Amino acid sequence: MSLPEKTEARELDGNSALKEFRAEFFHGTPECIYLDGNSLGRLPLKTISRMERAVKGEWGERLIRGWNEGWYTMPEKLSAQLAPVIDAEAAEVLITGTVSLNLYKLADAALRMKSGRSTIVTDSLNFPSDIYILEGLVRNHGGHHSLRIAGSRDGISVSYDDLFELITEDTALVVLSLVAFKSAFMYDMKKVNEYARSKGALVIWDLSHAAGAVPCRLNESGAGMAVGCTYKYLNGGPGAPGYLYIRQDLLPELEPPIQGWFGHADPFAFSLSYKPAQGIRKFMTGTPPVLSLIPLEISLEMISRAGINQIRKQSKALCGFLVSLSEKYLYPLGFSAGFPQNENERGSHISLRHPEGYRICKALIQGLGGEVIIPDFREPDNIRFGISPLYNTHEELVVTVENLVKIISERLYEQIPLQKDAVT
């Protein structure tokens, strides 16, 4: 089936301000339509040669000398490159660890700073790991805190009234994802920061599903702390490190819970007593993962060159296009919207729900509709279409909808077993 919107799609792609970027990515052999950049971004071509140089030229040839030839200062250099992408100062950002680890470190420091307050607030749309971390933290702090989880009435968004009801003068900490991993619901950071501040509570934002796709206005919104990852819209590669952000005036009040040598004021003095580094580096623990950091040199440069506002504009255009195609062709086939209707209240992925979502998703990945198309699946019935404005196109979205129509109307998904794979 060929949809009439294809001509319009090609025109829109031809006029896109970001069209040059697509060719800077590796597209696989044979090419596939990749709509999972919100889980793992595509590989930039320049990263291939940069990594070869890193492995052979730097590790192989330079060995231990590499530490004084750029590795030691790499986290700092890359953090400075990331800072403007999330509206922060270089001194407020540290690329290190993983999101889960960074959340633990910041949340632990926040609870100690706000000792005497006994509630932690999050929401039911948050990434489960974030909630596990908070549960464990409550236990490790002696079980004196209670975790309050704001519910979602529609499974898609959280009402500010429901959230604010839980934030009181007894709240130490609020932990929220700026963009929800399943529905793409996006908070107004400023509104939440201001309310939390009026109650004296700290907020940690998880930017994993936002950074690189939507502007994260940390400084402008008065955000205190944040964490995030670099392997989604920031295209840093599998297992690329996470980052943390601490507003400058908060930094002296927060103590890292793990006192490792890389957070020491002078690691190579090998002193037997701990003295924290002056700046945000005190939140670093051990040796940075140099080979996993290097791809960020390339991908952060691409994001800065494209400009986050331009990226957001393109993301809205692409997401809006997929929504209108879905309304016309997919809702009549049993799909429904798993995302907020207002484009200003959602990030850069579109979740479509269908009772046969899992098998339809697998059918797309196996190319049963004619093209290999890679979205992902989230329980119970969401197919998530991640839209990465640097490489996704309107034409790809038309082809995706064509494939979906074929897979459903010819019941091709019935060839897929109901038993689910480990990673969906």
Ligand SMILES: *Cc1c(COP(=O)(O)O)cnc(C)c1O
């Ligand atoms: C992807 C993601 C994470 C991942 O955490 P890791 O510790 O890096 O595995 C955490 N939170 C959110 C909101 C995410 O989208």
